[in-house]
Amino acid sequence: MVVVMAPGATPADVDAVVGSVRSAGGQAFVSRGLSRTIVGLVGDVADFEALNLGSLPGVLQVIRVxxxxxxxxxxxxxxxxxxxxxxVPIGPGTLTVIAGPCAVESPEQTLKAARLARSAGASLLRGGAFKPRTSPYSYQGLGEAGLRILAEVRAETGLPVVTEVIDPGSVDMVASYADMLQVGARNMQNFALLQAVGSAGKPVLLKRGFSATIEEWLSAAEYIAQRGNLDIVLCERGIRTFETATRNTLDISAVPVAQRLSHLPVIVDPSHSGGRRDLVVPLTRAAIAVGADGLLIDVHPEPKMALCDGDQALPESDIREIADIVATLPPVVGRELA
Amino acid sequence: MVVVMAPGATPADVDAVVGSVRSAGGQAFVSRGLSRTIVGLVGDVADFEALNLGSLPGVLQVIRVxxxxxxxxxxxxxxxxxxxxxxVPIGPGTLTVIAGPCAVESPEQTLKAARLARSAGASLLRGGAFKPRTSPYSYQGLGEAGLRILAEVRAETGLPVVTEVIDPGSVDMVASYADMLQVGARNMQNFALLQAVGSAGKPVLLKRGFSATIEEWLSAAEYIAQRGNLDIVLCERGIRTFETATRNTLDISAVPVAQRLSHLPVIVDPSHSGGRRDLVVPLTRAAIAVGADGLLIDVHPEPKMALCDGDQALPESDIREIADIVATLPPVVGRELA
Amino acid sequence: MVVVMAPGATPADVDAVVGSVRSAGGQAFVSRGLSRTIVGLVGDVADFEALNLGSLPGVLQVIRVxxxxxxxxxxxxxxxxxxxxxxVPIGPGTLTVIAGPCAVESPEQTLKAARLARSAGASLLRGGAFKPRTSPYSYQGLGEAGLRILAEVRAETGLPVVTEVIDPGSVDMVASYADMLQVGARNMQNFALLQAVGSAGKPVLLKRGFSATIEEWLSAAEYIAQRGNLDIVLCERGIRTFETATRNTLDISAVPVAQRLSHLPVIVDPSHSGGRRDLVVPLTRAAIAVGADGLLIDVHPEPKMALCDGDQALPESDIREIADIVATLPPVVGRELA
Amino acid sequence: MVVVMAPGATPADVDAVVGSVRSAGGQAFVSRGLSRTIVGLVGDVADFEALNLGSLPGVLQVIRVxxxxxxxxxxxxxxxxxxxxxxVPIGPGTLTVIAGPCAVESPEQTLKAARLARSAGASLLRGGAFKPRTSPYSYQGLGEAGLRILAEVRAETGLPVVTEVIDPGSVDMVASYADMLQVGARNMQNFALLQAVGSAGKPVLLKRGFSATIEEWLSAAEYIAQRGNLDIVLCERGIRTFETATRNTLDISAVPVAQRLSHLPVIVDPSHSGGRRDLVVPLTRAAIAVGADGLLIDVHPEPKMALCDGDQALPESDIREIADIVATLPPVVGRELA
Structure with a gap:
């Protein structure tokens, strides 16, 4: 930590900071500059945070480094x-495709979507039974009945299932059906839910909140890890910006940045990022090229009948292009399809 | 709803949209422009949403009006x-001050903070027993022990208690202590929590998510209202922008905008908006002047010892200025202190 | 400046940083922490910037303090x-109202608008002859003919004139008509223009760019000041955020923040901030209450005929409310109408 | 255009809108919905804009389609x-690399950088002689002396020159040295400059403003095109968001979106987008994969000595990786290196 003193800070103000740090068992090194004096702290940051150094007289700013x-x-x-x-592995060396319908609507729709997913190169099936929707008047999902459908389709196709959980109280129930638990963007800082999935004994797919910094995203992952679960996959799915041409702005740089800060795999959701079907293919290419460890793609056998996010689901006719990309592009960047 | 056709849309494309709308029991009015044809829909929007009109050939955009x-x-x-x-009333005609410590730390600290709150003009006490924190290594609150402290301080001071709830599973327990349940910014789209507080039989303080549009904020309130609870107060607490001089950017315009769209009261949190103690007083003045129905202010008897957000808590010496403002400014805008 | 070393930095990396700083005539103080080593620099920041310390091996981050x-x-x-x-003074102790039409359209419209401005409490007249518009197909202003109209209206009403300049090549010509030169939000980092108005011998109204940080805004003012002109007034006019209910988001906190960082007066434009007529009155109240030194308000004798931004101009019927506010609210915050 | 009437709008209000549109020579189609009446307009949008329909009683919103x-x-x-x-072509079918130093500093540095650029696969040389810098205390460039250096290096290497122009008054002078004029992000809405480069008879590289929507970017290009110059290349270089891990957020989706809206080529600047050397290689890969028509890359023979943006310039050791990518990746997406 670095404490920056205000231009008018007195020597006594500096001494008070140094004294406070030392009383907490830390060391403080003072650099007196022309316009600013700074104090570098050595010790345990958690101890220093409780000192509220920003409240001391003459302190301009406290910077955590x-x-x-x-x-x-x-x-x-x-x-x-x-x-x-x-x-199925997710991580360096492979490209793993997770695909399926935004929402589980019926056994037939889910099975057809799973077959589309497989033909797109997917080795994991996604599908939502609990749908967090902005409006209470939008489709909210089939609940546990949807999970049973997913389990049946897994039995039929062999594809392990990734599905969203939205309530700490239902984590165990969902975990009894799922192979991987998804925490959605709106719940990225739902700490009760993070702790619950951290204890559920299943891998977790943690989507980035649409206004979360990369640091906040990794801090949310830390909540899961603290409960003993390090089987976490991070998913970049677009952030909220001023641009309205796309539903969100895919932060493609977040992939290498998160991979440098964290050892966890990072995948990309090209469907929700743009919210536009015509962007799924180019964003899929970009995600693989930038070095993503996997993809999360919406597919639906009949998008115009979809009960959720139909505007971005890829129909059968576009699946071939995805299949072609995931077969040919990964080797160019040193990966193979998982 | 308005469907905008792409420049190259064919008459058959337009007919397909019209047919789809009619099949759902709606009416469609076509305006053929020079560069665009638009179709105005009359009927129930919920029905139209299930049509996925954006997926039809030749459709450029679907605009909900x-x-x-x-x-x-x-x-x-x-x-x-x-x-x-x-x-205690919150709404037009009055200005209601809710104040107290960010976190309940001890009986003494909470009682002292409550007395500070009262001297600042507050008629409701805030205090957190469950703290949603970005880092799992930050102070997380006293839990139910903190609620008991709040109840004791209420008995001592007569101030009704506003406190945060973060988990659907503990809503009933928290409601048994609280006079008002707070849903924090990070949980604004935690729909399971919204539904739980909607059924808990207590008024709800709904903070705006720091990246939520006003429309999304009101849709979150609708989740609560749908469960039969219309005793909802909205709280603007700053949004996330590119500016880093303040922790968040207080969206002062959101107060009149939300008051025009919704009949619910709208209050302002000048403490968390800026995240800086030196901004609390000017933002308090701005909030009252813009027409807010109330304020939510952090006070702490000894900010430099605070376990949570000490940098923004107002110490005793600044309380007098708040007390003076809330006594003199509301009458200038046609309100009186509640 | 503070240099933060990466976790894996070697002692030789730290020595290289220290050596580089000393070679530039500065001093370097090293604090070796548990997980990070930091180096505090003392000396002239401009010298250190040329060192590109961020390029040295083992350097994680360079923080300017x-x-x-x-x-x-x-x-x-x-x-x-x-x-x-x-x-007319602009600064502490007074509230100065600058009002007038967004664009000068005709002598009659400008004279009527000036009279409206005066009845709203304005002591300075604004009006644009050169209009920077997003689309080349929108109204671009009358040019020098508009400036002549402004000069005539000044002669008739006695109101000094504030008008925008958009091209370094026409600064002297505009300055020959104007009492104050306005640099618009889109030109806040048009450095050639900033330098030209810095040399023109007239006070400058510098609007904040709609995506400029407060620090960038003050750096832009520094460009003007460097040319010897310290007669600069800063104008907050809303920043670009994700919220679409308003054209921009008025950053009300920017007023006290900028006033603490800079000695220059700071005013607020409640018309362009929201872009909505129904927000001008509440935002005017908020601006005065937060401590703004003045206001910049669009008025038009017949808003529905306005050639520019008619949706936000205040008609005669609303002027009375502004006049009432600027007469009664400033004394409550220790100011009087200029 | 679509006019949305407020819920309480009267039939007379609707008639007034219809009458206003007809008086301007347009047609109006009314759709009366359950909660909203909408009016679809057919005719010339420019005529309708002058009507200020948003100012009429009962009008809630005017939507341009x-x-x-x-x-x-x-x-x-x-x-x-x-x-x-x-x-050198820029457009579909090819990938064109423009590379060189951020700033021209000396003949030797520029020549070395040009050779590095060529070895990276570049067929065009970039280099700035006029540098728009946030702080007036940062390096501002060599001016015309820098242009002479660029011309000499072009003679020596055969690489055509792309260089920035920042002042309408110097466009002709800069154009006398340059093969392509660059308009920087901060000047994207400097309309006087756009008009000047539109008349200068040279191709223009138009960087996206860091807070410009795609629509505003294309409107800025329209200013250039209006002056008779359609030789415009668009350059995405990152937008301003809340994320601070990168200097800007590369909006990778903007490439396909802009290519769908406009016939102009779209290139990507992976150096300024991230502002971090370690992101240049992955973002280069992403840009090619998403379908960009070219790249703009900072290279410097000795980044730690660079007078401008040294932290992101690629040193010789990284050039080989870029050279390898631009040789192997374009064919995978149907392009060849220009």
Whole structure:
């Protein structure tokens, strides 16, 4: 940590900061500059935070220079991790495609979507039974009946299932059906839910909140890791900006940035990022090229009948293009399709 | 709803849209322009949403022109509402101050903070027992022990209690202590929580998500209202922007905008908006002047010892200025201190 | 400046940083922490910037802790400044209203608007002859003919004139008509223009770019000040955020923040901030209450005939409310109408 | 255009809108919905804009459904354009690399950088002689002396020159040295400059403003096109968001979106987008994969000595990786290196 003193700070103000740090068992190094004096702190940041140094007289700013997460950090775990979901790897060296319908609507629709997913190159099936929707008047999902459908389709196709959980109280129930639990963007800082999935014994797919910084995203992962679960996959799905041509703005740089800060795999959702079907193919290409460890793609056998996000689901006719991309592009960047 | 056809849309494309709308029981009016043909829809928007009109050939854009909420809308309830919390009104005509410590730390600290709150003009006490924190290594609150402290301080001071709830599973327990349940910014789209507080039989303080549009905020309120609870107070607390001089950017315009769209009271949190103690006083003045129905202010008997957000808590020495403002400014804008 | 070393930085990396700083005539203080080593620099920041310390091996981050502006900073000029425009003061103690039409359209419209402005409490007249418009197909202004109209209306009403300049090549011509030169939001980082108005011998109204940080805004003012002109008034006019209910988001906190960083007066434009007529009155109240030194308001004798931004101009019927506010609210915050 | 009437609008209000539109020579189609009445307008949008329909009683909202640009739109020019700069094509089918130093510092540095650029696969040389810098205390460039250096290096290497112009008054002078004129992000809405480069007879590289929507970017291009110059290349270089891990957020989706709206080529600047050297390689890959028509890359023979943006310039050791990518990746997406 660095404490920056205000231009008018007195020597006594500086001494008070130094004294406060020392009383907490830390060390303080003072650099007196022409226009600013700064104090560098050495010791445990958690101890220093409780000091409220920003409240002391003459303090202009307190700058934290270390990252606020440990278990998910590459500083403590230099090699990038491979997470396995029902035997399927996600991590360096492979490109893993997770695909399926935004919402589970019926056994037939889900089975057809799973077959589309497989033909697109997917080795994991996604599908939502609990749908967090902005409006209470939008379709909210089939609930546990949807999970049973997913389990049947898994039995039929062999594809392990990734599905969203939205309530700490239903985590165990959902985990009894799912191979991987998804925490959605709106719940990225639902800390009760993060702790619950951290204890559920299943891998977790953690979507980035649409206004979360990368640091906040990794701090949310740390909540899961703290409960003993390091099988976490991060999913970039677009952030909220002023641009309205796309539903969100895919932060493609977040992939290499998160991979440098954390050992966890990072995948991309090209469907929700843009919210436009015509962008799924180019964003899929960009995600693979930038080095993503996987993809999360919406497919629906009949998008115009979809009960949720039909405007972005890829119909059968576009699946071939995705299949072609995931077959040919990964080797160019040193990966193979999982 | 309005469907905008792409420049190259064929007459058959337009007919397909019209046919789809009619099949759902709606009416469609076609305006053929020089560069665009538009189709105006008349009927129930919920029915039209299931049509996925955006997926039809030749459709460029689908624009919803009605608001996605009903129960909280002024269109269905023209007069602005007054909500009562333990007998204290929040709404037009009054300015209600809710104040207290960010986190309940001990009986002594909470009692002292409550007395500060009262001297600042507050008629409701805030205090957090469950703290949603970005980092799992930050202070997380006292839990139910904190609620007991709040109840004791209420008995001592007579101030009704506003406190945050973060987990659907603990809503009933928290409601057994609280006079008003707070849903924090990070949980604004935690729909399971919204539904739980909607059924808990207590008024709700709904903070705006720091990246939520006003429309999304009111849609979140609609989730609560749908469960039969219309005792909702909206709280603007700053949004996330590119500016880093303040922790968030107080969206002062959101107060009159939300008051025009919804009959619910709208208050302002000048403490979390800026995240800086030196901004609390000017933002308090701005909030009252713009027409806010109340304020939510952090006070702490000894900010430099605070376990949470100490940098923004107002110490005793600044309380007098707030007390003076809330006594003198409301009458200038046609309100009186509640 | 503070240099933060990466976790894996070697002692030789730290030595290289220290050596580089010393070679530039500076001093370097090293604090070796548990997870990070930091180096505090003492000396001239401009010298250090040329060192590209961020390029050295083992350097994680370089943090500047001083502000990048001097002449406009309160660090070098503690008292807040009063700027005079044609004898009218703008600064602490007063509230100065600048009002007039967005665009000068005709002598009659401008004279009527000036009279409206005066009845609203204005002591300065604004009006645009050169209009920077997003689309080349929108109205671009009357040019020099518009300036002649403004000069005539000044002669008739006695109101000094504030008008926008958009091209360094026409600054002298515009300055020959105007009492104050306005630099618009889109030109806030048009450095050639800033330098030209800095040399023109007239006070300057510098609007904040709609995506400029406060620090960038003050750096832009520094460009003007560097040419010897410290008669600068800053104008907050809304920033670009994700919220679409308003054209821009008025950053009300920017007023006290900028006033603490700089000695220059700060005014608010409640018309362009929201882009909605129904927000002008509440935002005017908020601006005065937060401590703004003045206001910039669009008025038009017949808004529905306006050639520019008619949706936000205040008609005669609303002027009375503004007049009432600027007469009664400033004394409550220790100011009087200029 | 679509006019949305407020819920309480009277039939007379609707009639007034219809009458106003007809008086301007347009047609109006009314759709009366359950909660909203909408009016679809047919005719010339420019005529309708002057009506200020938003000012009429009972009008809630006016929605423009056509794009505000024509000459640069694909609606009027369906085939994507190829622009030639000194004989080098930029457009569909090729990938064109423009590389060079951020700032021209000396003949030696520029020549070395040009050779690095060529070895990276570049066929055009970039280099700035006029540098728009946020702080007036940062390096501002060599001016015309820098242009002479660029011309000499072009003579030596055969690489045509792309260089920035920042002042309408110096456009002709800069054009006398340059093969392509660059308009920087901060000047994207400097309309006087856009008009000047539109008349200068040289191709233009138009960077996207860091807070400009895609629509505003294309409207800026329309200003250039209106002066008779359609040799425009668009450059996405990152937008301003809340994320601070990168200097800007590369809006990778903007490439396909802009290519669908406009026939102009779209290139990507992976250096300024991230502002971090370690992101240049992954973002280069992403840009090619998403379908960009070219790249703009900072290279410097000795980044730690660079006078401008040294932290992002690629040193010789990284050039090989870029060279490898631009040789192997374009064919995978149907392009060849220009």
């Amino acid at each position: 270390s990252v606020p997460f440990k278990l998910v950090s590459r500083e403590h775990h230099a090699d990038r991790s491979v997470i396995r979901v029902g035997g | 009605s608001v996605p909420f009903k129960l909280v809308s002024r269109e269905h309830h023209a007069d602005r509402s007054v909500i009562r919390v333990g007998g | 001083s502000v990048p502006f001097k002449l406009v900073s309160r660090e070098h000029h503690a008292d807040r400044s009063v700027i005079r425009v044609g004898g | 056509s794009v505000p640009f024509k000459l640069v739109s694909r609606e009027h020019h369906a085939d994507r354009s190829v622009i030639r700069v000194g004989g």
